[in-house]
Amino acid sequence: MNTVPRTSTLHEGRLTASALIILLVVASFGSLLLSLAPQGRWVLGTFALGSGIAATALMGAAAVLSARWSWVESAFGGLDRVYAVHKWLGVWALVFASVHLVLKSGDPSWQVAAILQLPGGAARLVRQLSFVAVMVIVLLALNRAIPYRVWRWWHKLSGPLFLLVVLHWLSFRSPIALGSPAGLWLALLSLLGVVAAAYKLLLYPLLARHAEYRVESVSTNATSAYLELLPEGRAIAFEPGQFAFVSFKREGLREPHPYTIASAGGADGRIAFMVRALGDYTARLVKELQPGVVADVYAPFGRFSRRPDGRTEIWIAGGVGITPFLAWLEDPASATQAPVTLFNFITPGRELPERLDLTALAARRGVELVEVTTGPGTPSFRAHFARIVAQAGPAGVQVSACGPKGLLAEVRRLMRETGVPDDALRHELFEFR
Numbered sequence: 001m002n003t004v005p006r007t008s009t010l011h012e013g014r015l016t017a018s019a020l021i022i023l024l025v026v027a028s029f030g031s032l033l034l035s036l037a038p039q040g041r042w043v044l045g046t047f048a049l050g051s052g053i054a055a056t057a058l059m060g061a062a063a064v065l066s067a068r069w070s071w072v073e074s075a076f077g078g079l080d081r082v083y084a085v086h087k088w089l090g091v092w093a094l095v096f097a098s099v100h101l102v103l104k105s106g107d108p109s110w111q112v113a114a115i116l117q118l119p120g121g122a123a124r125l126v127r128q129l130s131f132v133a134v135m136v137i138v139l140l141a142l143n144r145a146i147p148y149r150v151w152r153w154w155h156k157l158s159g160p161l162f163l164l165v166v167l168h169w170l171s172f173r174s175p176i177a178l179g180s181p182a183g184l185w186l187a188l189l190s191l192l193g194v195v196a197a198a199y200k201l202l203l204y205p206l207l208a209r210h211a212e213y214r215v216e217s218v219s220t221n222a223t224s225a226y227l228e229l230l231p232e233g234r235a236i237a238f239e240p241g242q243f244a245f246v247s248f249k250r251e252g253l254r255e256p257h258p259y260t261i262a263s264a265g266g267a268d269g270r271i272a273f274m275v276r277a278l279g280d281y282t283a284r285l286v287k288e289l290q291p292g293v294v295a296d297v298y299a300p301f302g303r304f305s306r307r308p309d310g311r312t313e314i315w316i317a318g319g320v321g322i323t324p325f326l327a328w329l330e331d332p333a334s335a336t337q338a339p340v341t342l343f344n345f346i347t348p349g350r351e352l353p354e355r356l357d358l359t360a361l362a363a364r365r366g367v368e369l370v371e372v373t374t375g376p377g378t379p380s381f382r383a384h385f386a387r388i389v390a391q392a393g394p395a396g397v398q399v400s401a402c403g404p405k406g407l408l409a410e411v412r413r414l415m416r417e418t419g420v421p422d423d424a425l426r427h428e429l430f431e432f433r
Helices: 017-035 044-065 070-076 079-102 122-142 148-155 158-171 181-207 280-288 319-330 358-365 379-392 405-418
Strands: 210-220 224-231 243-248 257-260 271-276 294-301 312-318 340-345 368-372 397-402 425-427
Touching (some): 017 079, 017 181, 044 070, 044 158, 044 181, 158 181, 224 280, 257 271, 257 319, 271 280, 271 319, 312 319, 312 405, 319 340, 319 397, 340 358, 340 379, 358 368, 379 397, 379 405
Parallel strands (some): 312 340, 340 368, 397 425
Antiparallel strands (some): 210 224, 243 294
């Protein structure tokens, strides 16, 4: 992501990308085999047609995941995981769609008919356009060189383009009848996908949890800004460490972006965000945003709320990944008897805004603050981490991390070296797209 990290918790038992993709692909091919006569099942055309069904099912599921429904977020353990799975659903949809396009989806033994008759060569045109639609959706989503503001508007076409895919399977001459297992499976995934896309495009601004806030204060330096907002009416309830999508009602700043919440809430309902100038939009926001600007805040999302369980806690933050830990430090309910150490990896010249005194916040909560300017490979950090593990025991440590992939990889390596089990790590998926 190009603004702030996304959040999540431990995800044992949560649905993963590989599990969901396998489930959808197996169900797609299985429903097709049940729909074909025995003599026409084990032919090359079955693999081609099954690939088309799988591609449609994967796209329908991807649309459901993009709707930001809370039950979907709960199933995957956080919206960050949801978007990661959403991306892989799209990638594999393109793979299966390519197989479907290249191979011939037919066999002389099949009795074929279209569910929906289209005039002339319209069915062939729809078939070609549906593949182009899948290719455009996926390649645009994966191209990180595209600025977020451009990518966001292109990605909105995913819903309408999915309708082309649905129209293709309805008009394609195949052995799939609407009432067959494969027809029912396709109808279910298509319906869910269309409903989810319609909700996200048309109903989300009205029905999603959101409220209007006004910027009360802005503390900035050359690279970042700390924003405090007060609700204009009702406030949104959230847990420290969750995140929100925010759109500021000022020309040039209306584009909604995700930001981790940097506060713990209070009686007045205030909410705070830490913004780093990491791109054109965020640089403009840091430079131009002033008190008094009104914002639409959609929240809360994420599952990175703190869960103290008596184990020694190690918090590891990289860059703007300090944000959820700011919220944890500000939470009056965060006091615990177990020791807590916060390793904050910083780049000289990218200090926090003056309004934030991290040293004082950590001291107030009894948290040991260790600032590291030389990267996760530095011997002093590794020795300090190992010392904490030796004192508490590998099973007595809980690690919470938020930062870039490289930092997370080093943390995992250090955990293995010191014997800390993998399931002791709670972490962020830092990339948003």
